Amino acid sequence: MISEKVIQELKEICGSKFVSSNMTDRILYSYDATRKQFLPDVVVHPADAQAVSRIMKLAHHHRIPVYPRGAGTGFTGGALPVHGGMVMGMSRMNRILTIDQENLVAVVEPGVVTGDFQKAVEAMGLFYPPDPASLNVSSLGGNVAECAGGPRCVKYGVTKDYVIGLEVVTPTGDLMETGGTTMKGVVGYDLTKLFCGSEGTLAVITKIIVKLLPKPQAKKTMLVVFDAIDGAAKAVSAIIREKIIPATLEFMDGRTLDCLRQTAGLSLPKGAGAALIIEVDGDTEFLDKQAQRILNVIESLGVLENRVANTFEESEEIWKIRRAVSPSLRKLQLEKFNEDICVPRSRLPEMIRRIEKISDHYNLPIVNFGHAGDGNIHVNIMADKSDAEQMAKADQAVEALFRATLELGGTMSGEHGVGIMKAPYLSLELSSQSIQYMKILKKALDPHNILNPGKIFPDDAHALPGEMK
Ligand SMILES: O=C(O)CC[C@@H](O)C(=O)O
Numbered sequence: 001m002i003s004e005k006v007i008q009e010l011k012e013i014c015g016s017k018f019v020s021s022n023m024t025d026r027i028l029y030s031y032d033a034t035r036k037q038f039l040p041d042v043v044v045h046p047a048d049a050q051a052v053s054r055i056m057k058l059a060h061h062h063r064i065p066v067y068p069r070g071a072g073t074g075f076t077g078g079a080l081p082v083h084g085g086m087v088m089g090m091s092r093m094n095r096i097l098t099i100d101q102e103n104l105v106a107v108v109e110p111g112v113v114t115g116d117f118q119k120a121v122e123a124m125g126l127f128y129p130p131d132p133a134s135l136n137v138s139s140l141g142g143n144v145a146e147c148a149g150g151p152r153c154v155k156y157g158v159t160k161d162y163v164i165g166l167e168v169v170t171p172t173g174d175l176m177e178t179g180g181t182t183m184k185g186v187v188g189y190d191l192t193k194l195f196c197g198s199e200g201t202l203a204v205i206t207k208i209i210v211k212l213l214p215k216p217q218a219k220k221t222m223l224v225v226f227d228a229i230d231g232a233a234k235a236v237s238a239i240i241r242e243k244i245i246p247a248t249l250e251f252m253d254g255r256t257l258d259c260l261r262q263t264a265g266l267s268l269p270k271g272a273g274a275a276l277i278i279e280v281d282g283d284t285e286f287l288d289k290q291a292q293r294i295l296n297v298i299e300s301l302g303v304l305e306n307r308v309a310n311t312f313e314e315s316e317e318i319w320k321i322r323r324a325v326s327p328s329l330r331k332l333q334l335e336k337f338n339e340d341i342c343v344p345r346s347r348l349p350e351m352i353r354r355i356e357k358i359s360d361h362y363n364l365p366i367v368n369f370g371h372a373g374d375g376n377i378h379v380n381i382m383a384d385k386s387d388a389e390q391m392a393k394a395d396q397a398v399e400a401l402f403r404a405t406l407e408l409g410g411t412m413s414g415e416h417g418v419g420i421m422k423a424p425y426l427s428l429e430l431s432s433q434s435i436q437y438m439k440i441l442k443k444a445l446d447p448h449n450i451l452n453p454g455k456i457f458p459d460d461a462h463a464l465p466g467e468m469k
């Protein structure tokens, strides 16, 4: 419980309107996309970095857990207040501070919605590539904390490849700047990169400096439907082997397509085993050549249909299909164990076969889609929540999936992070030494473990007293 005195201090810092301990607000901020629920004691919305710093000093002094929160679209529980305490919503800090067209750099606050930022820079002929599926809702602070990815990462890289500087507040309340606005900089340790993807456990992000690119002149989007999943997986490898890196190389298996047909009314050829969304970008002449090269490479792999978007609207129609996948799967009323394993691209066909075996072995449907061009697949193990046996099997299937991924030289998470969901499996992938050094880092910055506790490390996450069933 947080004392009335501390609540009063929080109100002085944020303004009383922006501090709430009423049940409605506590429930509102008890969820994220994992749909797990942990009730915070209080929800605060600071207006600026000074307020964040004062809050952290207060929390540090009173040992109150603090959970920074963007839009709550994370899939591993990064924003969940698993030990109660304070949720710190960053939505008031939502200004685009500068878009510097001369230096191709922008400075933003963490609460800016990713999609809004992209539109703002695109209106100036610039480009911010990271495009998580949640981009119309998710905010840049959360994207940085989780090092968000998305379809375009195959060509353009992930969030941390664009973040060149940060302003952060440490768990003890110090306000600190890292990096800067230059394209290069090698003075001292790269704290910017350390904080990117640290899942809100090392610092609260209060300002972000990103580099931008010129906006590609044009793009061409294709939805290529295959008769069998193997053909689609081979097509991904074949395109990369041909030394072509398209702007996106997204994959949806037959079950994903069935689900889209059922819940989103999509018309696709009957008997489709899988589909790829391939987008190429650049100048117009190059686009046509590259699209043709891709089609030549994959045509013998069982292509049933190739839908080419000729206009921006047609391209958006194809992307709407892709962005509908995750919400459509939710409509199936099954528990969705959504993983985001990543394997070396050449191992993708084998990984897909291994996933099929896991599905057969545990007798559970598994729906696969995602960023195949990166070897990053969202493996969704589906189980009936009311069937305890199925739920237990799904847990075993998750572990089998991680073990298979690691055997093929992959990683358990390409883009969603560890949070609470993968914490129990951390030692499958990381050596005890790396875990130990990570904990030393955490302790150096957060001696009392108050910033987003219960995340990443298994011994922290194993007992989560606050979970509501
Ligand atoms: O696993 C999911 O449901 C969504 C994953 C999300 O990163 C996506 O690419 O759509």
Ligand SMILES: [Zn+2]
Residues within 6 Å of the ligand: 133, 149, 150, 370, 371, 378, 415
């Ligand atoms: Zn994804």
